[in-house]
Amino acid sequence: MELAKEKMLELYRTMFKIREFEETVAVLFRQGKIPGWLHCCTGQEAVATGACAALRKGDYITSTHRGHGHLIAKGADVKKMMAELFGKKTGYNKGKGGSMHIADFSIGILGANGVVGAGIPIATGAGISIKRKKEDRVVLCFFGEGAGNRGTFHEGINLASTWNLAVVYLMENNLYAVSTHQSRVQKTTDIAARAGAYDIPGISVDGNDVLAVYNTVKRFAERARRGEGPALIECRTYRWHGHYEGDPLNYRSTEELEEWKKKDPISRFKKVLLMKNILSEERDRQIKDELKNKIAMAIKFAEESPYPEKEGALQDVFCELV
Amino acid sequence: MELAKEKMLELYRTMFKIREFEETVAVLFRQGKIPGWLHCCTGQEAVATGACAALRKGDYITSTHRGHGHLIAKGADVKKMMAELFGKKTGYNKGKGGSMHIADFSIGILGANGVVGAGIPIATGAGISIKRKKEDRVVLCFFGEGAGNRGTFHEGINLASTWNLAVVYLMENNLYAVSTHQSRVQKTTDIAARAGAYDIPGISVDGNDVLAVYNTVKRFAERARRGEGPALIECRTYRWHGHYEGDPLNYRSTEELEEWKKKDPISRFKKVLLMKNILSEERDRQIKDELKNKIAMAIKFAEESPYPEKEGALQDVFCELV
Amino acid sequence: MREITYAQAITEALYEEMTRDEDVIVYGEDVGIYGGPFKATRGLQERFGNQRVMDTPISETTIVGSAVGAAMTGSRPVVEIMHDAFLGICMDEIANQAAKMHYMTGGQIKVPLVIRTPRLGGEQQAAAQHTARPEAWFLHVPGLKIAIPSTPSDAKGLLKTAVRDNNPVVFFEHVLLYNKKGEIPQGEYTISFGKANIIREGNDVTLLATSLMVHKALIAVQQLEKENISVELIDPRTLVPFDKATLINSVKKTGKLVIATEECKTGSVAAEICAFVVEEAFDYLDAPPKRVCGLDVPLPFSPPLESFSVPNEEDIVQAIQQVLR
Amino acid sequence: MREITYAQAITEALYEEMTRDEDVIVYGEDVGIYGGPFKATRGLQERFGNQRVMDTPISETTIVGSAVGAAMTGSRPVVEIMHDAFLGICMDEIANQAAKMHYMTGGQIKVPLVIRTPRLGGEQQAAAQHTARPEAWFLHVPGLKIAIPSTPSDAKGLLKTAVRDNNPVVFFEHVLLYNKKGEIPQGEYTISFGKANIIREGNDVTLLATSLMVHKALIAVQQLEKENISVELIDPRTLVPFDKATLINSVKKTGKLVIATEECKTGSVAAEICAFVVEEAFDYLDAPPKRVCGLDVPLPFSPPLESFSVPNEEDIVQAIQQVLR
Numbered sequence A, B: 001m002e003l004a005k006e007k008m009l010e011l012y013r014t015m016f017k018i019r020e021f022e023e024t025v026a027v028l029f030r031q032g033k034i035p036g037w038l039h040c041c042t043g044q045e046a047v048a049t050g051a052c053a054a055l056r057k058g059d060y061i062t063s064t065h066r067g068h069g070h071l072i073a074k075g076a077d078v079k080k081m082m083a084e085l086f087g088k089k090t091g092y093n094k095g096k097g098g099s100m101h102i103a104d105f106s107i108g109i110l111g112a113n114g115v116v117g118a119g120i121p122i123a124t125g126a127g128i129s130i131k132r133k134k135e136d137r138v139v140l141c142f143f144g145e146g147a148g149n150r151g152t153f154h155e156g157i158n159l160a161s162t163w164n165l166a167v168v169y170l171m172e173n174n175l176y177a178v179s180t181h182q183s184r185v186q187k188t189t190d191i192a193a194r195a196g197a198y199d200i201p202g203i204s205v206d207g208n209d210v211l212a213v214y215n216t217v218k219r220f221a222e223r224a225r226r227g228e229g230p231a232l233i234e235c236r237t238y239r240w241h242g243h244y245e246g247d248p249l250n251y252r253s254t255e256e257l258e259e260w261k262k263k264d265p266i267s268r269f270k271k272v273l274l275m276k277n278i279l280s281e282e283r284d285r286q287i288k289d290e291l292k293n294k295i296a297m298a299i300k301f302a303e304e305s306p307y308p309e310k311e312g313a314l315q316d317v318f319c320e321l322v
Numbered sequence C, D: 001m002r003e004i005t006y007a008q009a010i011t012e013a014l015y016e017e018m019t020r021d022e023d024v025i026v027y028g029e030d031v032g033i034y035g036g037p038f039k040a041t042r043g044l045q046e047r048f049g050n051q052r053v054m055d056t057p058i059s060e061t062t063i064v065g066s067a068v069g070a071a072m073t074g075s076r077p078v079v080e081i082m083h084d085a086f087l088g089i090c091m092d093e094i095a096n097q098a099a100k101m102h103y104m105t106g107g108q109i110k111v112p113l114v115i116r117t118p119r120l121g122g123e124q125q126a127a128a129q130h131t132a133r134p135e136a137w138f139l140h141v142p143g144l145k146i147a148i149p150s151t152p153s154d155a156k157g158l159l160k161t162a163v164r165d166n167n168p169v170v171f172f173e174h175v176l177l178y179n180k181k182g183e184i185p186q187g188e189y190t191i192s193f194g195k196a197n198i199i200r201e202g203n204d205v206t207l208l209a210t211s212l213m214v215h216k217a218l219i220a221v222q223q224l225e226k227e228n229i230s231v232e233l234i235d236p237r238t239l240v241p242f243d244k245a246t247l248i249n250s251v252k253k254t255g256k257l258v259i260a261t262e263e264c265k266t267g268s269v270a271a272e273i274c275a276f277v278v279e280e281a282f283d284y285l286d287a288p289p290k291r292v293c294g295l296d297v298p299l300p301f302s303p304p305l306e307s308f309s310v311p312n313e314e315d316i317v318q319a320i321q322q323v324l325r
């Protein structure tokens, strides 16, 4: 089934928004304006975008240390994200979390997570709530291929499979965990084999093809919503930047990077849209200017926002609400 | 290939030795002579026996909370085992370990283990030593089907598969983890599917058929010895006793137990031996008397042995050897 | 007053809270059909069904990890980790997820989670791997509350409070207490966190004890009474929040402090108590506070070794005699 | 004397020990090709090959668990857990396997294992999940040794000792120290565990500090010197074994103690130090020992929040001024 034009354009806009966000924060980081660590997802935009477009607002996602794309795609406000990255009081987490811990509970973002693989049991647990409350929701659980070798992968998916929970596990395979190529830490990369261990569907898609991601996630999210249980989806992609900004990148070749750059999900999708006459070069420029402006405004917002008062560090250790 | 008569008799003797040991310690436990907890493997003797018979003295095993059978089959001294169960100074661990922690390093027994699933990474690590030192050994790693749902299963086997280690993982599937039937905690029980996740062979055998266990473990142990990597073997069996002595057993039917008792690995193998004229009823009585005597002597040894001096509690926290 | 066992008190608390609030769910290994390894969840699955009382695989990491996710999304999970000695398996989920989620998200997300965990401790020959007694680990994790009841009445009242709390609570039960009976208030009641129980008033020395050690302390107190030594016995009941005021006031009165806990001595909860009392009441102390704790050894199996390794009433008596010297 | 960085000191120690003893192997996440996330294992894989220096999957539980098995069978593994904040993931393997194996087996099995773990701590905006500073957890586990070097020279000498030790050692390195240079003795040397370093002798107050806090303490000491306050600065270098004698002797001389550690205050290593000093030297103390530690909060991300949450040289100065008042 062909997507509506507007939805197609929306996918395109979202991918570009993520790209612009990541490229901008990478620069700000180098300039010392963003403290801490930064893990950019440039090159992987189609995964977050296609996957989240297949969800509803009330659906949940769990994200990772490389989470900006997931959050933007799920509808997070880039102003509050940027302010959080700057450590400002107006940020999503009042400056307490930073890049690796952004959450927006109001739109189902259960949080980025600094511990690789930790989101898998958390997503499973959200599935427990959904099932008990008979809610019309699904959980989408993002994690990297590196996380797939943690015990949490096995335990979390086994539980969801046994209890038939509405969770879609999405492995974003960008081939590397920091410096470590997937082939050096597991013998098989056949996702169906890994899913088979839990008797759930396991399918691999081109993670740089936003429509393929969208369609696949849609299919398994709807399946989960119907109560038919979890699934495991692998999206094959590549990160253009280092593991973190500042990574010496001594573990991969520039040739490899160049090969993958040719598969840029954004320019690839642009060609499709141009061909289908959904986009023109002019409209493209408009869209991009608009989004660049949006990110620029976010920076302005972040820069002009105040830092939290230092005593705020003592708040929120415990929830005082009854 | 048919086994030599002597080897066949040896299997029979070992199974009976385990049975006699377990039935005796269960009584001693009820009498309050053995402190702590006791997890008996009555009914599962063919697994330990067949598996360890396929090993050499220099090979390693890791065992579990239900480890008496594994240890006896690997050649442990029942006197020292019994003394350990009694908490005596002459026990394998000087009374410090008890049933769940017996080790005999001199014959490759790397220890029972009180933490379900903990032996899996430990066995993997022994495989690391073997590989680096180019030793002619294998590791046999025993664990229950319940342990198969722990993260250590996934991580440990993945590592062994990736590094091609000489480890045979043996899942002793007695259907229950405490009160919990396997079917209630995992969707698939297909061992090949679980092994497939690591691209290693996965095979299931009748765990009450000592020759089937022997042949299968032999095959995969030799394969591992040749440097062809790990394998996963499931032995389907059943425990006759409760999870521990004193278990209220409110989770399974006596019919189920009776069905399994009909598949008693010992009387079943006895029939085979009688048919093949390897055993006579008379020889059978002799063997049993001899082994009963051996266990009785072990009890005597344990009973007559002194308790450790209480100050010994302060020793062995650290290894002082250089 | 009714008398029930500590195990029954746990069951009653869960029963009442599950009846009151359908968001409360209970899961863990063997908590359903089996009724819990120590019968503390007996009857709950029959009553509330298997969507609210679930047996899990042996997956401690995911029991707690999933409970964090369930708690974030409108459930109030009460999960069981079969022995406190296995808490290391889910340490990251407790310390890095449950404890920090509210803070990291700037207060957006709450994690109303209870981790019930039966302690084996000494006297059962459960040996080293089943007897860690690790409450000090959790004391050192900001964002966790810790309850450690010593009586049926406290167990029930504190567990009900734990279930209603919007923060993660580690709830230490004691296997040697499960069959102990005690009086229980009629009807609905809860016990607030952070309110110590002054079990005996006294003037000569303050004795702080937790969990099983409260019972050993009581024996010691009775013995010392015969020597005309008047002991003030305090059970803090929760370690976080800790009722510092009650303890400090008592120390100001008696000038002497003995702390009796079952854990290994080095790096213990008792160390923290000693440290803050010294910081806050140094000038009132006539003698250094004394810790009566387990030896710094993994618990050995053999009865004589084991009983040498855990603190008992005699050790408490001696410690008190020493600080009074 | 040569000057090298703390990171280079780690590499040198590993290089020398791997050269000396082929049973020594190194593995962990990104320790091979990448040379370690902080370059502390740079060049080792090239030199010793990928049978002795291995990159692992992201499997902390099995990194430590397998290292226990390797150590039991004739290897001497030095494994890396990328940040000390992730030690909770392998807590059971450390506390229930590595630490107890020798004891449980009645001395049959030894576990010569080193777990190197870089600490992020404060000042790097690494946020809550990357900054646990959990050494107190391990202090409370009998059977583990703990090293926590503050200088390149100590890092090298202690790591070499750790590799040769037949017991499991948790070895805390500090990311903020990796690039710090320091003088290093020529040729082969080791530093024994359990020998504190008296960095500065002094008479007015004893200041005990660990890891990064040693450097902040030095700044504080210099500042206080100007006020004619003479501080005795002690770095214990290992927490287990702990050189109690050196500390107690110093306290007997000065009558005052300040303890400066980066961890959260409640349930800290500093609490234990305070407790045993009070137990053993109460009569010599003119003032209560004072702890300068981190706030009891998960570390927040934003710079002003974070720097408020970790202790600094100013806090040390103030604490010393207070105990001298």
Ligand SMILES: Cc1ncc(C[n+]2csc(CCOP(=O)(O)OP(=O)(O)O)c2C)c(N)n1
Pocket: A065, A066, A114, A115, A116, A117, A143, A144, A145, A146, A147, A148, A174, A176, A177, A178, A243, D029, D058, D060, D082, D086, D089
């Ligand atoms: C449990 C854990 N181990 C190690 C780390 C350090 N670390 C952060 S990201 C990362 C690599 C993750 O790889 P992958 O899951 O493939 O995600 P990617 O970075 O490729 O998006 C590692 C090892 C961590 N954060 N958590």
Ligand SMILES: Cc1ncc(C[n+]2csc(CCOP(=O)(O)OP(=O)(O)O)c2C)c(N)n1
Pocket: B065, B066, B114, B115, B116, B117, B143, B144, B145, B146, B147, B148, B174, B176, B177, B178, B243, C029, C058, C060, C082, C086, C089
């Ligand atoms: C990690 C861990 N969780 C829970 C327990 C408590 N426990 C001891 S044995 C057992 C069941 C193990 O089942 P399985 O692996 O099938 O072995 P079996 O008892 O059937 O031989 C459990 C849950 C434990 N010892 N370790």
Ligand SMILES: [Mg+2]
Pocket: A144, A145, A146, A172, A173, A174, A175, A176, A177, A178
């Ligand atoms: Mg990756």
Ligand SMILES: [Mg+2]
Pocket: B144, B145, B146, B172, B173, B174, B175, B176, B177, B178
């Ligand atoms: Mg079983």
